[in-house]
Amino acid sequence: MTRGTAADAPSRRLTSRGLATRARIVEAAADLMYVRGVNATTLDDVRAASGTSKSQLYQHFADKDQLVRAVVVLRAGQVLEREQGYLERLRSFRGLLRWRDALVQRNALQNGAYGCALGSMASELSDQDDEARTTLAETFAAWTGLIAAGLRRMQISGALAEAADPDKLAVGLMAALQGGYLLAETQQDIAPMETALDMALEHIRSFLTK
Amino acid sequence: MTRGTAADAPSRRLTSRGLATRARIVEAAADLMYVRGVNATTLDDVRAASGTSKSQLYQHFADKDQLVRAVVVLRAGQVLEREQGYLERLRSFRGLLRWRDALVQRNALQNGAYGCALGSMASELSDQDDEARTTLAETFAAWTGLIAAGLRRMQISGALAEAADPDKLAVGLMAALQGGYLLAETQQDIAPMETALDMALEHIRSFLTK
DNA sequence: CCACGATTGGACTATTTCGTCCAGAACGAT
């Protein structure tokens, strides 16, 4: 609240160099927090991984919480941008299957470890930092909204039955995805993630008009 | 590995008094770690909440990791016992609905905060403590197995179609549950958890024979 | 009721981690 660091109007302090260091810090922190968890990542880890120094960290972020929030915002933007690319033109069940495949493949690269960039932070931060929780909730809502919008387009084009509720189906699909991530992470095997997504998609398929 | 603390044969050290303190410590730690997260819980918090002292902590647990593992084992046992009570006699779709209601109601008491006792630990520990991860994976498997067994009984009694795959349905249901927990925790609202469970149950319903 | 090990309390140390500070280098506008 004291310093103008995060999303504030950056008062006057902004140099390309400074912004570059800031970006380097947030990205390094995001990577570390993704694989180790937020609380298990120390500022010294971030400092080393970003090739910066303590003063830079505190130049750009009032404290660790602010850095964490910046990481959340970064991840939210990344995920939303990526998902928008997949979902904004979604108009068919096959498109949904392609979306599924992309997610599974991405997660298979790490054998399911680490889970969803958003989900793991949500689990750790929800009961710890209300501002972060809110951002994450909004991001989940936006993500789910992208899916719902696609389902609605399918409905308008007649591919999906009128009886289907796009919003509820989207929430169910998102839950299956997040639960799948979690089980896959715990088992170190993406099979449960596939099974979960398949079940949700199978349910959506039952609403196809033919 | 050095001391005989956790699940080892307790060599010689066991007095009712000692066992009681040990239990008090683990239970206090479990509560704290549930609401604050594992890494955000300090040994001093545990000491204070359990009304013990440092020496007791280190009398029973070689280090914090061992305590965390004991908490995982405790939670695993509690959840499994509770779920067994609900699921071991599951024979009908209505039974599944009752199970759903019980979970939702329990989570509603805290407005969805904290999530699943198992899920939140799984998310935080999976990439941090492989032994804990394994225990959690086994517990999830057992839990899912309870559901699958119930579905199989429904299949044998003819209520559930032969075409249904109890194992996959159980995994899908578990993922919906865990994802629902996570979304509910993030949104501080159990609605997404209900929606997710309803979707999974709706899908199972489609396999009912009549 | 005595002896001995288990148990306890809490002071103490070591280490980690967050956060501060300041002197000097780099940069950009004039």
Add this chain to the structure above:
DNA sequence: ATCGTTCTGGACGAAATAGTCCAATCGTGG
């Protein structure tokens, strides 16, 4: 080029946290 501002490096301090140790107490078998 020069001056003021921003950026940088890293030493430093403060607080939190993990982990150690030992003297005192308890409690149970003999």
